[in-house]
Amino acid sequence: MFRTRKEIVFVILAGIFITNAVVAELIGGKLIQIGPFVMSIGILPWPIVFLTTDLINEYFGEKGVKKLSFITACLIAYAFLILFMAITIPAAKGISPVNDDQFQAVFGQSMWIIVGSLIAFMASQLIDVWIFWFFKNRTGEKKIWLRATGSTVISQLFDSFIVLGIAFWLPGKIDFDTFISSGLIGYTFKLAIAILLTPAIYLGHHLIKKYLDEDPAHKG
Numbered sequence: 001m002f003r004t005r006k007e008i009v010f011v012i013l014a015g016i017f018i019t020n021a022v023v024a025e026l027i028g029g030k031l032i033q034i035g036p037f038v039m040s041i042g043i044l045p046w047p048i049v050f051l052t053t054d055l056i057n058e059y060f061g062e063k064g065v066k067k068l069s070f071i072t073a074c075l076i077a078y079a080f081l082i083l084f085m086a087i088t089i090p091a092a093k094g095i096s097p098v099n100d101d102q103f104q105a106v107f108g109q110s111m112w113i114i115v116g117s118l119i120a121f122m123a124s125q126l127i128d129v130w131i132f133w134f135f136k137n138r139t140g141e142k143k144i145w146l147r148a149t150g151s152t153v154i155s156q157l158f159d160s161f162i163v164l165g166i167a168f169w170l171p172g173k174i175d176f177d178t179f180i181s182s183g184l185i186g187y188t189f190k191l192a193i194a195i196l197l198t199p200a201i202y203l204g205h206h207l208i209k210k211y212l213d214e215d216p217a218h219k220g
Helices: 005-026 046-088 100-107 111-139 144-169 176-196 198-213
Strands: 031-034 037-040
Touching (some): 046 100, 046 111, 046 144, 046 176, 111 144, 144 198, 176 198
Antiparallel strands (some): 031 037
């Protein structure tokens, strides 16, 4: 490991990808309001996940993204397992600055939310990979914006509705109309973010390509 710049780039991108995906799941229970719209604060780290997914796709291929997605899903499940254990172990009475009720309120997510989050994550990542390579196989190295933004736009449509459907609609916590409206609101914001990220994707491509081109091992 770390013998070539390409290996260093992969480790850095993988670290950024995993960190933001796990953090997004952990903070997802807090809702924020932007104007008339209410959504999860978990949307905050997802633009970075979008960006790193596209860069990994570009430089490490379909297998690289799939393997990293499966690893990340396992790590998310592991994080929830540790949180479950932490919730079940009682806090020290009169000593702990955070009591059990406070800890439960922040980190105690229902099994439906956990299941919905994991299924939505894996489904959206696999769809993203398929769409990305569908466009790249037809456009070659041209039209980076099409394969990067296009794959995100389509994959996040599924993500937005899968997690809401499994976590809230199927258990009967929200009705169908609320399910559709909430999904559309979340997707609209993800769509706007994907479009705004297009210049960052080109910048990321430029910086990585320049870094790799200066590596003697990469040239060889």
